[in-house]
Amino acid sequence: MELFTHLRGTFPNLACERDFPFARHTSIGCGGTAAVAASPACVEECAALLGFLKRERIPHCFLGAGANVLPQDGHFEGVVVRFCALSFLQAAETDVFAGAGVTGGRLLSFAQAHGIGGFSPFSGIPMTAGGGTAMNAGVRELHFSDIVLSVLCAEGDTVRVLGNRDCVFREKDSIFLSGIAVLGVRLRGKTAHPQDIARESCRFRRRRRGLPKGRSMGCTFVNPPFAFAGELIERCGLKGARRGGAYVSPLHANFIINDGGTSSDVAALIEFVRREVLNRTGVALREEIRRLP
Numbered sequence: 009m010e011l012f013t014h015l016r017g018t019f020p021n022l023a024c025e026r027d028f029p030f031a032r033h034t035s036i037g038c039g040g041t042a043a044v045a046a047s048p049a050c051v052e053e054c055a056a057l058l059g060f061l062k063r064e065r066i067p068h069c070f071l072g073a074g075a076n077v078l079p080q081d082g083h084f085e086g087v088v089v090r091f092c093a094l095s096f097l098q099a100a101e102t103d104v105f106a107g108a109g110v111t112g113g114r115l116l117s118f119a120q121a122h123g124i125g126g127f128s129p130f131s132g133i134p135m136t137a138g139g140g141t142a143m144n145a146g147v148r149e150l151h152f153s154d155i156v157l158s159v160l161c162a163e164g165d166t167v168r169v170l171g172n173r174d175c176v177f178r179e180k181d182s183i184f185l186s187g188i189a190v191l192g193v194r195l196r197g198k199t200a201h202p203q204d205i206a207r208e209s210c211r212f213r214r215r216r217r218g219l220p221k222g223r224s225m226g227c228t229f230v231n232p233p234f235a236f237a238g239e240l241i242e243r244c245g246l247k248g249a250r251r252g253g254a255y256v257s258p259l260h261a262n263f264i265i266n267d268g269g270t271s272s273d274v275a276a277l278i279e280f281v282r283r284e285v286l287n288r289t290g291v292a293l294r295e296e297i298r299r300l301p
């Protein structure tokens with residue numbers, strides 16, 4: 009039976025989209041289609057769906073704002089689980105509890121309106137609360153791992169609350185990248201005046217103005233110890249290197265820009281850069297971006 013029909017038969021009220029185009033839902037703007045994208049309306053529906061997908065051994069993957077992923081070209085005969093409808097936001101003193109689908113911008117505006125500061129360094133990072141938690145997103149001054157109090161998550165239909173230590177946060181990594189879905193995250197902020205928060209957020213946003221424009225996934229590689237990936241790539245003379253429609257940004261060598269190319273172009277360029285840097289410097293770069301599915 010067709011996957012869409014099978015899913016609809018089991019979950020008549022589940023919001024589903026057939027032939028989901030990855031290119032339209034990712035910042036890199038390429039990739040093929042998935043048979044179905046499903047957006048559960050609440051935590052309970054999400055857990056029931058994940059339990060079903062696990063029991064039936066239906067291939068699936070998770071997608072947030074799509075700002076750090078490279079989908080495959082071609083067709084994925086599986087389900088993309090999206091979290092946009094998990095958009096709840098609650099404030100309790102200086103804590104914020106955000107649903108996985110809440111965007112970074114909404115999280116920051118909400119916290120500011122409630123006089124909760126401490127999140128300004130996240131200003132301008134394209135993300136959802138779920139994707140940000142899973143990727144341990146952040147900048148030099150602040151990462152999710154610094155402020156996560158607990159995470160409401162689901163492994164199949166088992167819903168649990170994990171404390172910060174259980175999340176096994178590392179640079180651009182966490183336990184949630186091993187198939188555990190973030191449904192909501194409780195973050196620790198601090199009391200601040202909304203005007204001061206606005207000023208600080210503006211400062212962090214301004215700092216990002218120099219980042220390359222165009223379709224990208226942000227930084228492609230994690231910085232190795234004691235070096236910047238971008239500097240290593242630049243030193244190897246790879247700025248502007250191109251495979252099809254994908255090229256290494258002349259502005260910031262750790263950014264790959266997609267100008268009408270395919271995922272295969274982007275993947276080929278990543279492989280080329282990795283090989284060149286290894287051959288010329290001996291440093292093995294680790295990808296920061298995640299391949300889908």
Ligand SMILES: Cc1cc2nc3c(=O)[nH]c(=O)nc-3n(C[C@H](O)[C@H](O)[C@H](O)COP(=O)(O)OP(=O)(O)OC[C@H]3O[C@@H](n4cnc5c(N)ncnc54)[C@H](O)[C@@H]3O)c2cc1C
Nearest residue numbers: 070072073074075076135136138139140145146190226298
């Ligand atoms: C222009 C640009 C600038 C960027 N700047 C920064 C920066 O300054 N700092 C930084 O850290 N990152 C940066 N990034 C990368 C990106 O913003 C972060 O990695 C962000 O956390 C991605 O969130 P997302 O919701 O888009 O996740 P996605 O890209 O959709 O997903 C990323 C990974 O998380 C998984 N995932 C998504 N949602 C969930 C969930 N609910 N539960 C479990 N797993 C999930 C996905 O399966 C995937 O493996 C930048 C990206 C771009 C395009």
